[in-house]
Amino acid sequence: MDWNDIRADWPAYARVIAERWPEVREADLLALEGDREAVIDTIARATGMERTVAGAELAEW
Structure with missing residues (x-):
């Protein structure tokens, strides 16, 4: 997506995340208003996961 x-x-996606x-x-x-990089952080x-792992999981989601 x-x-x-x-x-x-x-707002709908924040709930799902x-x-x-x-x-x-x-x-x-x-509060992040959909800022992808801030969501990853x-x-x-x-x-407690590495930022790269969080980014990869978010991308897969």
């Missing part, structure tokens, strides 16, 4: 599509409907990575708070994701920080 194109990230621009995700960004256009960000929070379900996929339960360590990440939905409120934190909503947030997932990495919340889960």
Whole structure:
């Protein structure tokens, strides 16, 4: 999926991302307003995984 599509409907996708990575708070994701790089950083920080791994998982998702 194109990230621009995700960004256009960000509140819905933030909820799904929070379900996929339960360590990440939905409120934190909503504050990012769909900024992909910030989402990767947030997932990495919340889960303790490497940023590259978080980016790869997000890309696969």
